[in-house]
Amino acid sequence: MEHLAQILEIAMLVAFGFSWPNNILTTLKNKSTKGKSLAFLLLIDSGYVCGIAAKFIAGNPTWYVVAVYILNFVMVSTDLILYFYYRAKEKKA
Numbered sequence: 223m224e225h226l227a228q229i230l231e232i233a234m235l236v237a238f239g240f241s242w243p244n245n246i247l248t249t250l251k252n253k254s255t256k257g258k259s260l261a262f263l264l265l266i267d268s269g270y271v272c273g274i275a276a277k278f279i280a281g282n283p284t285w286y287v288v289a290v291y292i293l294n295f296v297m298v299s300t301d302l303i304l305y306f307y308y309r310a311k312e313k314k315a
Contacts, residue, residue, distance in 0.1 A: 228287050235273075235290040242297035249304045255312060263302050270295040 249258070274291045277283040 228284055231287055232290050235294055239294045246301050249301060253308055255305050255309045258305050260305060263298055267295060267298045
């Protein structure tokens with residue numbers, strides 16, 4: 223049953239993760255933070271950190287589940303970096 227739980231957790235993470243590449247590409251294309259929420263991005267990234275920590279605290283840090291958490295974290299962090307980059311440009315303009 224634990225194996226099934228991990229598969230379902232990965233499915234949830236993959237479903238969430240599909241939105242981030244599109245979000246990143248939209249930011250790069252628009253070169254703008256319009257419609258972005260810093261609080262939302264930070265909240266999502268902190269959720270992924272909590273998910274990773276929970277795996278290690280529970281004593282079952284299955285590498286493939288943690289890898290999907292890390293991949294999502296990296297994508298959201300990339301969007302955060304773009305947010306700060308384009309926000310600084312917008313403030314200068």
